[in-house]
Amino acid sequence: xxNLSRYFSTLxxxxxxxxGGLLGYFYNRxxxxxxxxxxxxxxxxxxxxxxxxxxxxxxxxxxxxxASDAGRLRAAPQIGQLHAEISxxxxxxxxIKAKVYNHAGRTVYSSDPLQIGEDKSGNAGFRAALNGKxxxxxxxxxxxxxxxxxxxxxxVISSYxxxxxxKGEVEGVFELYQNVTAFLTQLRQxxxxxxxxVMSIFSLLYFAQFLVVRHAHRIxxxxxxELERTNRELDARVKERTSELESANQLLEAEIxxxxxxxxxxxxLAHHDPLTGLPNRxxxxxxxxxxxxxxxxxxxxMAVLFIDLDHFKDVNDSLGHAIGDQxxxxxxxxxxxxxxxxxxxxxxxxxxxxxxxxxxxGPNDADTVARKILDQFALPFLIGENExxxxxxxxxxxxxxxxxxxxxxxRNADTAMYKAKSQGRNxxxxxxxxxxxxxxxxxxxxxxxxxxxxNRELSLHYQPQVDGLTRRLxxxxxxxRWNQPELxxxxxxxxxxxxxxxxxxxxxxxxxxREACRQVSEWxxxxxxLPRISVNLSVKQIERSNIVELVSTILAGSGLAPERLExxxxxxxxxxxxxxxxxxxxxxxxxxxxxVDDFGTGYSSLSYLKLLPISKLKIDRAFVVGIxxxxxxxxxxxxxxxxxxxxxxxxxxxxxxxxxxNEFLSSTGCPxxxxxxxxxPADPDxxxxxxx
Numbered sequence: 108x109x110n111l112s113r114y115f116s117t118l119x120x121x122x123x124x125x126x127g128g129l130l131g132y133f134y135n136r137x138x139x140x141x142x143x144x145x146x147x148x149x150x151x152x153x154x155x156x157x158x159x160x161x162x163x164x165x166x167x168x169x170x171x172x173x174a175s176d177a178g179r180l181r182a183a184p185q186i187g188q189l190h191a192e193i194s195x196x197x198x199x200x201x202x203i204k205a206k207v208y209n210h211a212g213r214t215v216y217s218s219d220p221l222q223i224g225e226d227k228s229g230n231a232g233f234r235a236a237l238n239g240k241x242x243x244x245x246x247x248x249x250x251x252x253x254x255x256x257x258x259x260x261x262x263v264i265s266s267y268x269x270x271x272x273x274k275g276e277v278e279g280v281f282e283l284y285q286n287v288t289a290f291l292t293q294l295r296q297x298x299x300x301x302x303x304x305v306m307s308i309f310s311l312l313y314f315a316q317f318l319v320v321r322h323a324h325r326i327x328x329x330x331x332x333e334l335e336r337t338n339r340e341l342d343a344r345v346k347e348r349t350s351e352l353e354s355a356n357q358l359l360e361a362e363i364x365x366x367x368x369x370x371x372x373x374x375x376l377a378h379h380d381p382l383t384g385l386p387n388r389x390x391x392x393x394x395x396x397x398x399x400x401x402x403x404x405x406x407x408x409m410a411v412l413f414i415d416l417d418h419f420k421d422v423n424d425s426l427g428h429a430i431g432d433q434x435x436x437x438x439x440x441x442x443x444x445x446x447x448x449x450x451x452x453x454x455x456x457x458x459x460x461x462x463x464x465x466x467x468x469g470p471n472d473a474d475t476v477a478r479k480i481l482d483q484f485a486l487p488f489l490i491g492e493n494e495x496x497x498x499x500x501x502x503x504x505x506x507x508x509x510x511x512x513x514x515x516x517x518r519n520a521d522t523a524m525y526k527a528k529s530q531g532r533n534x535x536x537x538x539x540x541x542x543x544x545x546x547x548x549x550x551x552x553x554x555x556x557x558x559x560x561x562n563r564e565l566s567l568h569y570q571p572q573v574d575g576l577t578r579r580l581x582x583x584x585x586x587x588r589w590n591q592p593e594l595x596x597x598x599x600x601x602x603x604x605x606x607x608x609x610x611x612x613x614x615x616x617x618x619x620x621r622e623a624c625r626q627v628s629e630w631x632x633x634x635x636x637l638p639r640i641s642v643n644l645s646v647k648q649i650e651r652s653n654i655v656e657l658v659s660t661i662l663a664g665s666g667l668a669p670e671r672l673e674x675x676x677x678x679x680x681x682x683x684x685x686x687x688x689x690x691x692x693x694x695x696x697x698x699x700x701x702x703v704d705d706f707g708t709g710y711s712s713l714s715y716l717k718l719l720p721i722s723k724l725k726i727d728r729a730f731v732v733g734i735x736x737x738x739x740x741x742x743x744x745x746x747x748x749x750x751x752x753x754x755x756x757x758x759x760x761x762x763x764x765x766x767x768x769n770e771f772l773s774s775t776g777c778p779x780x781x782x783x784x785x786x787x788p789a790d791p792d793x794x795x796x797x798x799x
Contacts, residue, residue, distance in 0.1 A: 115320045123309040147243040150266035150283040174213030177224025203253035204284035219252040232267035236280040242267045262288045380454040383439035391453035409506040410473035412462040413520035417498045417532040419458035445479045477501045477535035498533035568788035575773040575780040582639030585623035616648045624665035641673040655693040669698030695720035728762025735767045748776040
């Protein structure tokens with residue numbers, strides 16, 4: 108039986124103690140707050156006295172004095188005079204210490220000379236005062252250096268107060284320390300008396316109520332005993348009547364339960380992804396079909412978000428499918444966090460997810476959900492001891508503007524997702540009708556590109572790299588060209604991004620490197636000597652290819668000396684690949700040259716740059732084009748030249764098209780030139796005839 112007396116006594120005691128504690132706590136907080144407010148007002152008043160009497164005489168000196176030389180500042184006669192006058196003003200008050208800060212946060216005066224020259228620019232109280240606000244704090248100090256000397260065991264209120272001129276502008280910050288030990292001691296004594304009185308009253312009330320409750324408990328216990336006896340008799344009769352029914356129904360219920368469990372399991376497996384537990388394609392399509400019917404009846408709008416993880420294949424390739432599956436589970440949990448109960452999130456397979464957003468008011472609602480999903484990928488995923496930084500590309504199709512059927516909405520969202528990937532990934536993109544034409548053309552171009560090497564449609568053109576003063580040939584850059592029988596000459600701007608996205612860049616990059624080395628060796632046998640050949644490396648070649656062994660094999664097969672091969676890498680390659688430094692060191696150990704292409708447009712740090720085993724920087728054409736027209740571009744080029752000279756690196760500028768650009772670069776310290784001024788990219792025969 109419920110023991111009313113015991114629970115009442117326990118609960119009442121807890122409530123009394125809690126009420127007393129809360130009253131004491133809030134009284135103490137209120138009293139301390141009033142004390143701080145009063146002390147702050149006194150500190151502000153003392154600051155006004157200081158501003159009106161001493162600041163006009165010492166303000167100019169304190170604002171402009173060099174506070175970084177603390178020893179010299181302490182010895183200044185003005186400081187001694189100011190200390191004497193402030194001490195006189197504060198005599199007989201509770202103020203025990205004063206400090207003055209200049210606009211930069213330096214302590215230009217303190218009643219403790221050892222603190223002169225300290226930097227308090229990062230102090231929150233100083234920053235508040237500098238913005239025109241008064242900031243105060245109550246602290247307890249075991250030891251304190253005051254006007255009267257060293258004090259101990261004090262309660263102090265410190266206030267940072269802005270010093271304003273007559274225009275209201277803040278010219279400095281005054282900090283005062285006020286001794287409130289006596290006030291706090293009296294406050295604590297008063298608090299103990301109040302607490303004692305309240306607890307006495309509560310105790311009397313507690314005992315009076317306890318007597319009443321104990322009597323009531325005795326009556327309830329007697330009635331409870333009688334009810335318990337009656338219930339036992341009733342239970343015995345009910346058990347006799349139900350035991351027969353239970354024994355007969357147990358077998359039937361067990362069979363029904365087992366069948367229902369099996370059916371539910373089969374239904375779940377048929378409509379859900381076994382890895383993540385999310386709805387699968389079948390369940391999603393069914394839900395989308397129902398939502399389309401409802402939206403058509405009620406004139407509602409919907410959105411379909413097609414979500415594809417960027418570079419997820421790299422995880423499976425490098426760490427295995429077990430880690431990849433765990434990562435997909437973590438992604439599913441995080442995606443589900445940003446979907447409403449009325450929306451449907453499903454996994455279509457692999458690293459593809461899809462989300463149905465119902466009852467939206469327009470594209471902005473769908474864009475908001477997409478941005479929330481992308482924000483979820485800003486935090487890393489922790490799988491065991493591995494930390495993964497993933498991004499996603501999202502395609503968005505809208506009902507009814509982008510389609511009225513399940514297939515149309517899903518297909519168009521998928522097309523928009525590929526558009527997001529083509530624009531740099533880690534973004535979302537809405538579907539537009541022209542995307543379908545683009546997707547068809549892209550698939551066609553991808554298929555033709557994969558057969559380009561087999562059909563001998565690719566070739567290399569070579570652009571000369573020369574000495575800008577003597578026009579002496581220093582080397583050449585190998586540039587890939589694609590002449591497709593159906594399409595004609597296809598620009599690298601069209602096919603290189605597709606090669607990067609599909610992974611064909613690995614095959615294409617190997618072909619370019621092998622063909623460039625073969626051509627230089629062929630020229631050697633023909634008696635034409637090219638000092639050096641430059642070949643561009645893609646980030647995927649370093650990420651997913653055994654590039655060191657590949658380069659070594661190609662050099663050995665062509666017979667080209669390693670020092671005559673130069674590999675060009677962009678700053679994005681350096682920063683994107685975790686072990687890029689180790690890979691570049693291995694390449695450099697082969698004897699080849701390494702250069703940073705498009706230098707100045709990336710985001711690599713100079714501290715990292717000096718660690719790289721590179722031998723050359725390539726100034727991007729974006730800066731070269733501004734020579735003679737943009738002083739900022741010329742200043743950047745001079746800076747890059749100075750940086751290269753300090754690091755002992757060679758320099759070459761690309762995109763040089765005018766004599767003015769050539770003269771400026773040569774005179775600035777960049778003698779190596781590449782651009783239309785000295786030669787356009789040409790096929791091997793034309794290049795040899797021009798420079799032989």
